Amino acid sequence: MQPITKTLITDDCSLNTGNFLKACRRQPTDVTPVWFMRQAGRYMAEYRAIREKYSLLEIVKQPELAAEVTLQPVRAFGVDAAILFADILLPLEPLGLDFEFARGEGPVIHNPIRALADVRALRPFHAEESLSHVMDAIKLLRGELKDTPLIGFSGAPFTVASYMIEGGASREYKTTKLMMYSTPEVWHALMEKLSDALADYLTAQIRAGAQAVQLFDSWVGALNPQDYAEFVLPYSQKVLKAAHETGVPVIHFGTGATTLLPLMKQAGGDVLGLDWRIPLDDGWKLIGHDRAVQGNLDPITLFAPLPELKKRIHDILRRAEGRPGHIFNVGHGILQHTPENHVRAAVDFVHEYHLNP
Amino acid sequence: MQPITKTLITDDCSLNTGNFLKACRRQPTDVTPVWFMRQAGRYMAEYRAIREKYSLLEIVKQPELAAEVTLQPVRAFGVDAAILFADILLPLEPLGLDFEFARGEGPVIHNPIRALADVRALRPFHAEESLSHVMDAIKLLRGELKDTPLIGFSGAPFTVASYMIEGGASREYKTTKLMMYSTPEVWHALMEKLSDALADYLTAQIRAGAQAVQLFDSWVGALNPQDYAEFVLPYSQKVLKAAHETGVPVIHFGTGATTLLPLMKQAGGDVLGLDWRIPLDDGWKLIGHDRAVQGNLDPITLFAPLPELKKRIHDILRRAEGRPGHIFNVGHGILQHTPENHVRAAVDFVHEYHLNP
Numbered sequence: 001m002q003p004i005t006k007t008l009i010t011d012d013c014s015l016n017t018g019n020f021l022k023a024c025r026r027q028p029t030d031v032t033p034v035w036f037m038r039q040a041g042r043y044m045a046e047y048r049a050i051r052e053k054y055s056l057l058e059i060v061k062q063p064e065l066a067a068e069v070t071l072q073p074v075r076a077f078g079v080d081a082a083i084l085f086a087d088i089l090l091p092l093e094p095l096g097l098d099f100e101f102a103r104g105e106g107p108v109i110h111n112p113i114r115a116l117a118d119v120r121a122l123r124p125f126h127a128e129e130s131l132s133h134v135m136d137a138i139k140l141l142r143g144e145l146k147d148t149p150l151i152g153f154s155g156a157p158f159t160v161a162s163y164m165i166e167g168g169a170s171r172e173y174k175t176t177k178l179m180m181y182s183t184p185e186v187w188h189a190l191m192e193k194l195s196d197a198l199a200d201y202l203t204a205q206i207r208a209g210a211q212a213v214q215l216f217d218s219w220v221g222a223l224n225p226q227d228y229a230e231f232v233l234p235y236s237q238k239v240l241k242a243a244h245e246t247g248v249p250v251i252h253f254g255t256g257a258t259t260l261l262p263l264m265k266q267a268g269g270d271v272l273g274l275d276w277r278i279p280l281d282d283g284w285k286l287i288g289h290d291r292a293v294q295g296n297l298d299p300i301t302l303f304a305p306l307p308e309l310k311k312r313i314h315d316i317l318r319r320a321e322g323r324p325g326h327i328f329n330v331g332h333g334i335l336q337h338t339p340e341n342h343v344r345a346a347v348d349f350v351h352e353y354h355l356n357p
Numbered sequence: 358m359q360p361i362t363k364t365l366i367t368d369d370c371s372l373n374t375g376n377f378l379k380a381c382r383r384q385p386t387d388v389t390p391v392w393f394m395r396q397a398g399r400y401m402a403e404y405r406a407i408r409e410k411y412s413l414l415e416i417v418k419q420p421e422l423a424a425e426v427t428l429q430p431v432r433a434f435g436v437d438a439a440i441l442f443a444d445i446l447l448p449l450e451p452l453g454l455d456f457e458f459a460r461g462e463g464p465v466i467h468n469p470i471r472a473l474a475d476v477r478a479l480r481p482f483h484a485e486e487s488l489s490h491v492m493d494a495i496k497l498l499r500g501e502l503k504d505t506p507l508i509g510f511s512g513a514p515f516t517v518a519s520y521m522i523e524g525g526a527s528r529e530y531k532t533t534k535l536m537m538y539s540t541p542e543v544w545h546a547l548m549e550k551l552s553d554a555l556a557d558y559l560t561a562q563i564r565a566g567a568q569a570v571q572l573f574d575s576w577v578g579a580l581n582p583q584d585y586a587e588f589v590l591p592y593s594q595k596v597l598k599a600a601h602e603t604g605v606p607v608i609h610f611g612t613g614a615t616t617l618l619p620l621m622k623q624a625g626g627d628v629l630g631l632d633w634r635i636p637l638d639d640g641w642k643l644i645g646h647d648r649a650v651q652g653n654l655d656p657i658t659l660f661a662p663l664p665e666l667k668k669r670i671h672d673i674l675r676r677a678e679g680r681p682g683h684i685f686n687v688g689h690g691i692l693q694h695t696p697e698n699h700v701r702a703a704v705d706f707v708h709e710y711h712l713n714p
Contacts, residue, residue, distance in 0.1 A: 172657060172692065173657070174657050174660065174692070177655070177657045177658075178657065178660055178661065181657075181658065181660075181661035181662070181665050182660075182661055182662055182665070221613070221634070223634075224633045224634055224635075224636070224655065225634075225635075225636060226636070226672075256578070256613055256634075258615045258616055258634075259615055259634050259635045259636075259639070276581045277578070277580075277581055277582075277613075277615075277616050278581075278582075278616045279581070279582060279583070279616075282616070298534070298581065300529060300530070300531050300534045300535065300538075301534075301538065303531065303535055303538075303539075304535065304538035304539055305538070305539055308538050308539070315583075335529065335531070
């Protein structure tokens with residue numbers, strides 16, 4: 001194994017200590033906190049250097065490597081929160097699915113879930129044993145991170161189920177939707193088991209030391225509100241409730257989900273994630289100001305010339321003004337090839353906004 | 358060339374004559390009219406038989422074949438409108454782009470637009486000459502269709518531009534958005550030329566005999582409302598205005614575009630298309646009842662068991678009740694492998710709804 005670079009979180013990075021957790025709780029902050037979904041990853045040269053030697057799953061399964069990669073953007077850009085380097089599909093293998101990241105193809109599940117027998121064949125899942133390496137990475141990170149809070153995460157039941165059913169990524173979610181429409185008993189049996197597993201996974205991360213958690217329902221925007229209410233909401237609610245009861249802030253995120261936002265709020269979350277398709281102020285109003293919001297820069301904006309990037313970041317911050325409870329973020333994960341110096345500039349634009357709004 | 362099957366539009370198909378055009382104008386109809394985006398295509402055995410002998414572009418370029426394929430779903434299912442069999446990318450070749458449908462890869466443009474010089478190099482476009490085969494197919498169809506109205510169509514400037522810039526289909530629209538953000542002068546020059554060409558294309562189809570037209574802005578849902586207003590609206594407006602001035606009804610369609618609907622209405626259209634992500638009544642309210650609406654069945658529902666399909670069609674029809682101006686349709690094109698008998702059943706469920714709502 002590669003020796004881990006000595007991690008040094010400088011004073012500079014912890015200047016805005018506590019702002020992220022305060023904003024989650026809608027408490028006033030001195031500046032708007034900022035972190036980025038997929039802030040660790042291929043766009044960073046430091047990460048690519050590690051990926052030359054290890055596969056994604058090798059990194060995730062070695063707590064020292066996972067911790068190192070998690071720390072890279074914290075050291076490099078001074079973001080206000082770290083998010084554990086992991087993958088929403090990690091629970092699949094312990095659940096008994098034959099899962100791999102195929103070269104250039106993304107995730108492939110060789111034995112997708114199609115029938116009740118497949119659901120019954122899922123193995124018992126105990127996150128603390130099955131994914132002990134994730135918990136170990138969290139414990140390591142809490143020692144390293146000093147004052148920067150650590151976010152744990154999990155995929156939401158719909159999004160994870162869509163991979164288990166389709167056998168990989170999807171564009172139409174045809175097999176997933178048809179399971180709802182044609183064999184709802186199979187769907188509900190799967191979601192029952194899966195939501196138990198994900199609730200266990202998320203709370204295990206909190207017990208290990210995660211100071212906030214995010215539930216990623218990245219693909220839920222493929223559904224209409226009626227289907228969300230019937231087939232998804234109760235299961236997301238179960239996972240979010242389990243996390244909420246631990247007392248740490250819970251972020252609930254989807255993309256393309258404008259028409260689902262009121263139902264997603266009902267499902268739970270102290271913070272609702274917004275993508276760029278809805279102006280931040282409109283989205284916050286739709287959700288209600290009794291929740292915090294996170295978002296909502298189009299990740300492609302991070303490739304734009306810096307004056308344009310600054311203008312667009314300021315626009316979002318302006319729309320959030322007047323009340324506490326905004327965490328700046330992208331509306332979907334940072335893309336490969338994003339210039340690192342633009343990510344650094346974006347953090348500074350957010351932190352320095354109050355000086356010259 | 359294959360001899361064309363004698364087209365026979367039976368009385369049965371023209372029972373509800375005029376309902377489609379009446380609904381476009383928000384006039385009362387005896388039953389709700391129904392047609393389906395991509396109602397002609399690979400899911401039909403009759404179409405596949407023709408495609409065994411001809412490529413997509415060969416069909417489109419031979420008016421008799423294009424007309425035959427256009428008529429297939431009208432004969433088979435008794436839909437209330439025909440839509441010309443064509444492709445939104447047909448204007449690319451006459452504009453000077455090196456464009457082909459690569460096997461299994463979808464459209465590929467070998468010389469995408471990236472700089473002002475590329476825009477300046479676009480060839481003058483006169484739809485009646487450059488795409489005379491499209492106009493010939495329309496003339497043929499008007500002779501064949503009797504009382505079933507014929508819809509012409511074109512891609513909207515944003516959606517067509519995204520192919521011209523990306524060089525094919527896209528998931529992120531990164532190059533397209535970065536042209537807006539980094540070199541807006543190139544973007545506006547392209548949209549100026551392209552919207553002139555598409556206005557000419559759409560009005561030429563009307564002059565040839567199309568009795569309504571639809572502008573497909575299929576991918577515009579990738580944008581936020583501010584970018585739509587600045588970079589897209591004026592150009593869509595130009596095309597929609599040119600079509601509107603001819604006096605035929607104009608349908609304006611996008612997907613994933615809930616937050617853009619008020620701006621899309623401002624851009625134009627007698628009818629606004631809705632996808633399934635917003636309940637039809639909510640969408641109509643958001644647009645305003647001074648416009649007709651088209652939609653909004655999730656195309657995957659057409660694979661569901663017939664009782665489930667019927668329930669979901671009835672739900673949409675119920676949400677539209679109380680005022681004229683609803684055209685039943687899918688929220689996005691019919692998918693490959695859709696069972697033909699389910700499409701036929703869907704038409705009947707819509708037409709027979711008033712008997713047992």
